[in-house]
Amino acid sequence: MIRKLSTLVLSLMVSTFVAQAQTPPDNEIWYTTTDGNKAELWTGGDSFEENGWDFEIISHTYNNGLGIIHANGPIKAYGYEEDGDLYYELRLTGNNLITITFPKCTEYFYYTGFGSCENLRTIQCRYASSDGRCLINDGELIDFAPAGLTSYTIPNSVTSIKDEAFKGCSSLTSITIPNSVTSIGEWAFEYCSSLTSITIPDSVTEIGEYAFSGCSSLTSITIPESVTTIISSAFNGCDSIKTLSLDTNEFNADYIYLGNLEELTLGTSVKDVAEGTFAQSSKLKRLTINTEFFSGKWVDLSKIEEITIAPGITILDSNALSGFSGKLIVDNNNITWATLAGANPTEIVIGDNVQSFEHDALSECSNLTKFSGSNTTEDGCNVVVNGRLIAVIQANLTEYVVPEGVTEIGSYVFKGCTSLTSITIPDSVTTIGKYAFYGCSSLTQITLPEGITKLENGVFANCGLTSIDLPNGITTIGEYTFYECANLASVTIAQGVTSIGVGAFKDCSNLKSVIIADSVTTIGKDAFAGCNIEQIVVNAVTGNKIPYGNGLAADKVVAYTGKYASEDGLCLIKHGTLLDYLHKGTTTYAIPEGVKVISNKVFSGCSSLIEVTIPESVAEIGSQAFKGCSGISKMRIPAGTTWIGEDTFGECSSITEITFMAIIPPTISNLGISESVIIYVPKEAIKEYKTEPNWMKYSKQFKRVK
Numbered sequence: 001m002i003r004k005l006s007t008l009v010l011s012l013m014v015s016t017f018v019a020q021a022q023t024p025p026d027n028e029i030w031y032t033t034t035d036g037n038k039a040e041l042w043t044g045g046d047s048f049e050e051n052g053w054d055f056e057i058i059s060h061t062y063n064n065g066l067g068i069i070h071a072n073g074p075i076k077a078y079g080y081e082e083d084g085d086l087y088y089e090l091r092l093t094g095n096n097l098i099t100i101t102f103p104k105c106t107e108y109f110y111y112t113g114f115g116s117c118e119n120l121r122t123i124q125c126r127y128a129s130s131d132g133r134c135l136i137n138d139g140e141l142i143d144f145a146p147a148g149l150t151s152y153t154i155p156n157s158v159t160s161i162k163d164e165a166f167k168g169c170s171s172l173t174s175i176t177i178p179n180s181v182t183s184i185g186e187w188a189f190e191y192c193s194s195l196t197s198i199t200i201p202d203s204v205t206e207i208g209e210y211a212f213s214g215c216s217s218l219t220s221i222t223i224p225e226s227v228t229t230i231i232s233s234a235f236n237g238c239d240s241i242k243t244l245s246l247d248t249n250e251f252n253a254d255y256i257y258l259g260n261l262e263e264l265t266l267g268t269s270v271k272d273v274a275e276g277t278f279a280q281s282s283k284l285k286r287l288t289i290n291t292e293f294f295s296g297k298w299v300d301l302s303k304i305e306e307i308t309i310a311p312g313i314t315i316l317d318s319n320a321l322s323g324f325s326g327k328l329i330v331d332n333n334n335i336t337w338a339t340l341a342g343a344n345p346t347e348i349v350i351g352d353n354v355q356s357f358e359h360d361a362l363s364e365c366s367n368l369t370k371f372s373g374s375n376t377t378e379d380g381c382n383v384v385v386n387g388r389l390i391a392v393i394q395a396n397l398t399e400y401v402v403p404e405g406v407t408e409i410g411s412y413v414f415k416g417c418t419s420l421t422s423i424t425i426p427d428s429v430t431t432i433g434k435y436a437f438y439g440c441s442s443l444t445q446i447t448l449p450e451g452i453t454k455l456e457n458g459v460f461a462n463c464g465l466t467s468i469d470l471p472n473g474i475t476t477i478g479e480y481t482f483y484e485c486a487n488l489a490s491v492t493i494a495q496g497v498t499s500i501g502v503g504a505f506k507d508c509s510n511l512k513s514v515i516i517a518d519s520v521t522t523i524g525k526d527a528f529a530g531c532n533i534e535q536i537v538v539n540a541v542t543g544n545k546i547p548y549g550n551g552l553a554a555d556k557v558v559a560y561t562g563k564y565a566s567e568d569g570l571c572l573i574k575h576g577t578l579l580d581y582l583h584k585g586t587t588t589y590a591i592p593e594g595v596k597v598i599s600n601k602v603f604s605g606c607s608s609l610i611e612v613t614i615p616e617s618v619a620e621i622g623s624q625a626f627k628g629c630s631g632i633s634k635m636r637i638p639a640g641t642t643w644i645g646e647d648t649f650g651e652c653s654s655i656t657e658i659t660f661m662a663i664i665p666p667t668i669s670n671l672g673i674s675e676s677v678i679i680y681v682p683k684e685a686i687k688e689y690k691t692e693p694n695w696m697k698y699s700k701q702f703k704r705v706k
Contacts, residue, residue: 023124026074026105031067033096034119038062041069042091075103079110095119098147102126109135112143116168116191120145129155139180141165146172150194156180161188163208170194173217179203184211186231193217202226202247207234216240221256223248225269230255246270247290252277259283264299266291268312273298289313296320309339311353316341325367330354335361349373350383357383357391359412359435368393377403387428389413394420398442402426409436411456418442425449432459434478440464444487448474455481457501470494477504479524486510495519495541495562500527506551507531514552518544518564518572528552540564543574557582566592576617578602583609587631591615598625600645607631616640627651627672637661647672659705665692673698680705 024030033039041060059070069075069092078090092100097117102125109127112135114120122132123145129135133152135142139159144152146169153176154161163185166172170193177184179201186208189195197220198212204224209231212218218238222245223230230248235241235256242260247267252274261281265288266273275297278284287299290310295317301307301324308329309316319342328343331351336358344364350373362368370380371391377384383391387407392400394417401424402409411433414420421442425432427449434456437443441464448469454476460468461483467490468482474494479501482488488508493500495517502524505511511531517539528551535558538546543564548554559569559582566573570589572580576596583589583606590613591598600622603612610631614621616638623645626632630653637644639661649655650672658673659680660666665688673679681689683704690699 022101024068024101024103026103027071029069029075029078029092029100029102029106031069031092031100032065032098033062033067033094034098035096036062036065037096038067039092039094039097042093074105076105077108077110078102078106079108079112093117098122099124109137109142111164113164113167114143114145115164115166116170117146118171119147121147129157134158144169151175154178154181161185163187164190166192168192174198177201177204182206184208186210187213190214196220197243198222200224200227205229207231209233210236213237219243221245223251225249225267262286264288266294270294289316292316294320296322296324307343307345311351314339318342329373334358337361337363340365344368346370347372350376354383355385355390356410357412359415361412362391362394363416366395368395392417398422400424402429404428407431409433411435412438414438414440416440427451432456434458435461437463454478457481458483460485467491470497472496475499477501479503480506482508484508489513491515493517493520495539498522500524502526503529505531513537515539516546516552518542518546518562520544520546523547523550523552525550537561538565538572540572543572543579545572545580558584568592581606587611589613591618593617596620598622600624601627604628614638614641619643621645621648623647624650624672630654633657635659637666639663641666643667644671646670649673660689661705663688665689665695668694671698675701677701678703 031039043057056072058072061068091113093113095118097120099122104126106125123135124132127135127137133145136158141158141161144166150171151174156178159180160183161181164187167187167190172192173194173196182203183206188211190210191214193216195215196217199222202224203226205226206229207227211234213236215238217240219240220243221241225247227248228250230250232255239257241256243263244261245265247269249269249271258278258281261284263286264284268290270291271293278299285305287304288308292313292315304324305326307324311331314332315338321341321343324343325346327347328345329349331353332339333353334356337360344367346367347370350371352374371383372380375383375385381393382389382403384406388410389406390410392413397417398419399422404426405428407428408431409429412435415435415438418441420440423446429449430451435458437460438458439462444464444466448471450471450473452471453473455478457478458480461480463485464487465485466487469492472494475496475498477500480503482505483503484507486509488511490513492515496519497517498519499522500520504527506526507530512534514533515537519542531551533556536556538557538560540560540562560572564572564574570582571578573595578595578598581602585608587608588611593615594617595615596617597620598618601624603626604624605628607630609629618638619640620643624647626648627650632652633654633656636659641662644666646669648671655677657678663682663685679698679701680703686702686704689695689702
């Protein structure tokens, strides 16, 4: 028995080789079978006369492992065609068919039905592919030999798949369609019952009627943008579809049964989907959105467990994701409110590309309890990218410790976190982004690390801070930094700060006390507008005058402190130059010893002063230095004074006498005094004063010192 089987197998192998290696005469078709029996032959009759063909099937035999169909003339056509009055048929069928070889003259192949011949391995003819599996005529794949194959890659020479080409290939589980194919014909894959997935390349423009009908195991389909025509029954009976990747705008619910759909991907070309298209998709759990035209009307988002927003999608229609509360996967460089489009997820999965969250991006995410994915901390509460804290779970957050190693707190991270009462910032932090703590109304105290050099715009605006101590390293306070901090009662602006931005402390309605370093050279518009400042203490460390204005009034300064402050705190003195004086309603004042220069306007407008004592060290008195000191009646200028500026005593309405102790007349231009003021000078110097050109105008007012 074994010997007989071996002989049969050898015979089949030999006959197969012969059938493939040789070409039959024009009037014969050769074939082999698995069982040595004839294949079933279908004919339209014993003779074929249509279209100029005139022949008869003379015999059909199977001997010595080879089946032969013999005709009385050339066999030019195979299959059947029905077109009006034209009808002819010649087909071999059956599961026992292994190979079939046609004569060179056979050039017309129509509906051959080889796909259902489960054991057919080779087709040989003038149109056969190199592997003998396909008939390809002028780019059109006509038919296919399926035996032994569970997967197949269609040759790149194919441009279209003809009607019924793979019909009945029940053993195929997967097939690769090349980018050369532009159309898939009617019934092309009908009843490919084992086919589990199909990716239609982006070269295909048309899918014919019933093209995938009866593909009952098909669970995954990809339909590209290029498809512009889909016949409504193309996927009839594909009831197992769980995954659909859709990138064509030519799609509606009539094309495919979506009741078992679990995963849906919408491509960039999807712009409009009819409302209710996915209404039957009650099992849909995962959604990937690659189109900015997505609408929540397309899918019932309340049942979706997971949504992926493709990296290219930066904006969706307002509230497009409203109603979604599951897991949201994002991978955009910058996440905005428009990216999330009204979603309120419980978890956000962060992709590798995410670098920042913009203003209000998470403002509606009240259900958010976890971050996962790239750059998230182990506890799932933070997203840290290259040392930059860009997002924090805010829900019910009352106390927060910034993770060690963070160097930057990103913009808007804690914005609107009204429950936050305490935050600990490690020394590693050197930057806090704009509006990072905006609206943290319960945050009353904060300690900033020494490494911070700049407070960005609006960083603490609308916070609950009651006081703030700024580190010595800060040089810039940005615009609206403490805007509307209504509880802020006092503030210390440390040495080193050179700039206070526009509106920095605007509408801090309870701000009454400010300690400000004289390193400040710029105060922006409305920096202290709307404040009720009662006292300002200037920390005179650099010796600069504060550029008062924009809500910071000079008359509110109560004291100078620091290196360049006088002992009594009323003067700013730098390198012997008296730069400023806080008169505060005093009536008498002795300028500190050691002052060499009294700057311009230092005592100007001090109307309450009655007496000022100028020390012997003073060599210069600036222009208008005492202008408007209407209470002073007498003034003594020491002997060492060599220069007096213009209009020094202008508008000193009560002054009656001035004593100049210098032997050599000081350089002057105009003292600003009336003719009634007596000018006392040393006896021996009267002549010098009267003859000095700039003093000659006062010649009638001179008297010798008493």
